[in-house]
Amino acid sequence: MGILILIGLALAGVIVAGYLVGVFNQLVQIKVNVDKSWSNIEVLEKQRYDEIPKLVKVCEGYMKYERETLEKVIEARTRFLNAQGPADMAQAGSQMAGALKSLFAVAENYPDLKANQNFTQLQGRVTQLENEIADRREFYNESVNINNARIQQVPYVFVAGMAGCSPREMYKVAAEETKSPEISFAFPK
């Protein structure tokens, strides 16, 4: 009977080892998912970043007296270009979103600009990209949430170090992004 117990233990050992390999692979997959979801935000941020010069160029011709608003957009774009890591990028993204909000709000005062087809298309494109970025930020945060929860749970906590998993930073939206932009119209005298 002893040999049967040995076989049973060996078989159970194989199953436990297989289970632990599964746990390890799962943690690696979660880590990769977090990285991928971050890269997926960057893809859209880059697209938005590419649309800014076109938007500014279209607006320049009409909004001669709104240099400050346009400069804020360009400044936000430059800051976004130099941003590193989720916190910095979130802040730069918020600044850009705020600058764009102000730009679109001010544009309301220029009927010729609003009637320009290029502007309408670019505005639609930027708004669509912002919605998609917001979705992907949520997705990223959900991935981070899964990662941060899993690495503290049993049995994941025992292999998290081996899999190179550590708590990840959430994409926190700055308080100013949730506020409406301040709009000041510089009417020509």
Add this chain to the structure above:
Amino acid sequence: MTFTFKRTRRLFVGACFAVFALGQALHLFGGQVSVDAVCDVTLIFVGAGLIVYGFNVLREERLIADTPTSRVRSVAMGVAELAGIAREKLPLVSPLTGAGCVYYRYLVEEERQSGRSKEWVTVDQGESSQPFYLEDETGRILVDPDGGETILNCAYRETKREGGWLGRRRRYSEWRITQGQPVFVMGTVRKLKDAILERRVRLTEKLQALKRDKERLMSFDTDKDGAISGEEWEAAVRVAQDELLREQVSEAPVKPEDDVAIGKGDAEKTFVLSDRGESAVVQGMALKGYGSLVGGFGVAMLVSMSLLARAGVLPGHLAIQWHNIFS
């Protein structure tokens, strides 16, 4: 191939019969190998197979549990999980009930005598491969159901006797997703068609057709020397490109929602389509996965015990007499 409980059971029984036949053959030809021992060894492999299958199901279950649900408008290419409402792309009718739906799967089984018992044998089965839309609050995306593992509630089941009182009993089952029904999909999102590649293929086809049409080809022979020079061929290519451009402009534009689809991927094969929520799908898969692990462990242990008893290591009465079971 999807391993349902029924299919696994059939594989198990089939393996036992195959082993029994092999054992009989070995017995006839040499008499050195016991039929029961061959059964034991094979069933150890069946147990190991169940364990591997269990691990595979659990891997899929973890993948679903650890992938957040995306929104349609911002879904990225690659493995994704979506939840929404089913919407039809083209009208579809289920074959057994004639009900309108966006996806169906059906199974027709016949009751047959097998030794002392009766069993249901599949005589016909099928599923629709027509894509349908999944719609959430942000947009819609095509779902290509081909090759998916469907976890659906049975919409119709009826047992009828075919061909009068003496006829065989048939069981008809149908699973379907109807318009407006909530659906959950875990699969791979990909571009349905590569516009650049498609344009290149169509241009190649046009140029091949031009080469076959000698009369038209010679219309590009501007110097009338009876041969198409490099420059003349370039002019012909430019004309074909213009024609293609005109054709593409006149064609109906592709809807944005028809541009990408979720389905079975090339790298990640997991593709689950269900009318249940994510948690129910995950629970069902966990049950199946852990069930297979426990079952595989049980089979392997039982058969190991039998094999050891046959070898004289354990008491002889623990050996399972397979030939008595199958005879």
